[in-house]
Amino acid sequence: MEPSKTRKRALHIENIAKRTVFLFSSISVLTTAIVVYILFSESFIFFKEVSIVEFFTSTKWSPTLRPQNFGVLPLLTGTLMIAIGASLIAIPFGLGSAIYLSEYAPKKVRKILKPILEILAGIPSIVYGFFALTVITPLIRVFLPQTQIFNALSASIAVGIMIIPMVASLSEDAMMAVPDSLRKGAYALGSTQLDVVLKVVLPAAISGIGSAFILAISRAIGETMIVAIAAGQSPTFTLNPLNSIQTMTGFMVNISLGDIQHGTIEYQTLFAIGGLLFFMTLSLNILARWIVKKQKEKLG
Amino acid sequence: MSKIIVEDLNFYYGDVQALKDVNMTIEPNEITALIGPSGCGKSTFLRAFNRMNDFIKNTSVDGSIIYDGMNIVDKDIDVVELRMKVGMVFQKPNPLPKSIFENVIYGPKRHGLKKKHLQKELVESSLKQAALWEEVKEDLNKSGFELSGGQQQRLCIARCLSMKPDILLFDEPTSALDPISTMKIEDLLVQLKEHYTIIIVTHSMHQAARISDKTAFFLNGEVIEMGETGEIFSNAKDNRTERYISGKFG
Ligand SMILES: Nc1ncnc2c1ncn2[C@@H]1O[C@H](COP(=O)(O)OP(=O)(O)O)[C@@H](O)[C@H]1O
Numbered sequence: 001m002e003p004s005k006t007r008k009r010a011l012h013i014e015n016i017a018k019r020t021v022f023l024f025s026s027i028s029v030l031t032t033a034i035v036v037y038i039l040f041s042e043s044f045i046f047f048k049e050v051s052i053v054e055f056f057t058s059t060k061w062s063p064t065l066r067p068q069n070f071g072v073l074p075l076l077t078g079t080l081m082i083a084i085g086a087s088l089i090a091i092p093f094g095l096g097s098a099i100y101l102s103e104y105a106p107k108k109v110r111k112i113l114k115p116i117l118e119i120l121a122g123i124p125s126i127v128y129g130f131f132a133l134t135v136i137t138p139l140i141r142v143f144l145p146q147t148q149i150f151n152a153l154s155a156s157i158a159v160g161i162m163i164i165p166m167v168a169s170l171s172e173d174a175m176m177a178v179p180d181s182l183r184k185g186a187y188a189l190g191s192t193q194l195d196v197v198l199k200v201v202l203p204a205a206i207s208g209i210g211s212a213f214i215l216a217i218s219r220a221i222g223e224t225m226i227v228a229i230a231a232g233q234s235p236t237f238t239l240n241p242l243n244s245i246q247t248m249t250g251f252m253v254n255i256s257l258g259d260i261q262h263g264t265i266e267y268q269t270l271f272a273i274g275g276l277l278f279f280m281t282l283s284l285n286i287l288a289r290w291i292v293k294k295q296k297e298k299l300g
Numbered sequence: 301m302s303k304i305i306v307e308d309l310n311f312y313y314g315d316v317q318a319l320k321d322v323n324m325t326i327e328p329n330e331i332t333a334l335i336g337p338s339g340c341g342k343s344t345f346l347r348a349f350n351r352m353n354d355f356i357k358n359t360s361v362d363g364s365i366i367y368d369g370m371n372i373v374d375k376d377i378d379v380v381e382l383r384m385k386v387g388m389v390f391q392k393p394n395p396l397p398k399s400i401f402e403n404v405i406y407g408p409k410r411h412g413l414k415k416k417h418l419q420k421e422l423v424e425s426s427l428k429q430a431a432l433w434e435e436v437k438e439d440l441n442k443s444g445f446e447l448s449g450g451q452q453q454r455l456c457i458a459r460c461l462s463m464k465p466d467i468l469l470f471d472e473p474t475s476a477l478d479p480i481s482t483m484k485i486e487d488l489l490v491q492l493k494e495h496y497t498i499i500i501v502t503h504s505m506h507q508a509a510r511i512s513d514k515t516a517f518f519l520n521g522e523v524i525e526m527g528e529t530g531e532i533f534s535n536a537k538d539n540r541t542e543r544y545i546s547g548k549f550g
Pocket residue numbers: 313318336337338339340341342343344345356
């Protein structure tokens with residue numbers, strides 16, 4: 001039998017739709033590939049000038065000053081301080097909220113709080129940056145007057161606050177994915193609610209929660225605006241959070257805003273740092289995905 | 301002396317009455333089977349014995365269930381204490397995402413059993429009682445999820461037994477299992493009644509006939525008839541019971 005006219009038309013539209021979405025997805029994959037390619041080919045040029053050993057072991061970073069130094073360690077420690085400080089804030093508060101939302105909050109409360117969390121996650125980070133500079137820093141200086149105006153502590157607290165909703169929301173998803181039958185089974189064995197939370201739900205959701213932490217840390221490492229505003233611009237090799245520092249992202253903003261000539265070694269540093277940043281966050285994201293996959297296998 | 305006496309038990313989900321004036325006595329070391337078409341209130345009734353209905357919002361209950369000298373319907377009783385004595389095995393096996401060993405020892409550990417050698421003894425004896433020991437003794441650290449459905453269900457039984465309960469509740473424990481696993485569980489239940497009092501909801505009348513001592517037939521939240529299993533199956537007094545048993549409805 002001949003397909004009817006309308007059927008033929010539907011098939012035709014179907015075909016066009018399929019090709020269009022394929023085109024869109026190819027374009028996005030392609031642009032990403034191009035970005036990655038440029039990142040690495042330009043870093044390659046950088047590493048022809050600067051030895052990898054110097055890059056990773058020298059503790060001085062001054063690519064725009066004479067004498068030039070290309071040791072990434074100060075930027076790396078700056079970045080790590082922000083990430084660690086932010087995690088110390090975001091993990092307990094985020095996980096605590098997740099436990100409350102998933103295990104204790106009445107349905108109605110959760111229905112209200114969960115969307116609020118998601119809205120909080122959407123606040124532009126520049127807002128947190130100014131919050132750090134105008135509220136958190138002065139507060140810290142009340143207690144620790146030796147604190148510099150621009151400092152790692154204030155920025156890391158702000159980054160931490162910024163990623164709380166992300167930790168909370170992803171951890172809560174992981175805990176909600178624990179089948180209710182497990183909770184029921186544990187209750188039927190005479191568990192208290194705290195037993196069920198600590199000994200059943202958290203262990204069962206641990207990989208999802210772990211991956212939430214990792215994604216949040218990766219987000220903290222990549223955070224730019226807050227550190228550019230509140231952490232300072234001095235790439236000093238220090239672990240004192242009260243000092244002014246510079247992170248990898250902070251440096252990149254700084255350089256991009258300056259009038260650096262294309263093709264110079266200073267310009268090339270952008271790609272080296274960008275490549276390193278890309279590598280770090282990519283590994284963290286892959287790790288998180290892998291952990292989630294493990295969890296899926298475990299819970300069947 | 302009877303183990304449990306249920307008197308005038310009524311249960312409501314909101315405005316919907318799921319149990320109507322249920323009266324029943326449960327005898328020790330017997331298997332009591334609850335049968336009836338789906339939606340007639342068997343599970344609701346079973347959950348009343350370990351207060352798992354507490355987790356369902358907007359319910360109310362009146363009447364009494366006298367067990368061990370107390371009315372366990374009473375809001376003030378210690379449900380954790382109750383659930384330690386009244387174990388429950390669910391329709392779908394629900395082992396915890398932990399090793400076999402940790403699954404079995406979960407309950408006793410929560411209630412303070414810390415000594416490693418006592419834990420080992422208890423795990424072994426519970427698994428033996430649940431007829432699972434021979435199949436898993438080589439690798440107690442394996443995840444409970446790696447067992448077959450029938451083994452998982454016996455693991456869930458072992459984890460109840462390690463609590464040294466008094467009463468065991470089963471809600472259609474074999475409905476998700478193949479015939480061979482079902483047979484193993486049925487044999488196991490018959491062995492277990494020597495030490496425990498068992499109440500089982502089953503959708504299979506053959507199962508009730510095979511293993512139970514008493515059978516109660518539920519319909520629309522009421523107990524239509526209860527008695528010796530042989531009596532109910534060969535000589536039901538109520539013709540609704542007879543029609544249900546002979547497969548005319550349900
Ligand atoms: N969680 C619940 N909320 C509201 N109504 C319920 C709930 N569970 C069961 N019911 C109702 O109570 C009645 C008895 O259900 P149930 O005890 O599950 O029956 P059975 O186990 O015999 O199939 C049914 O009408 C069912 O719809």
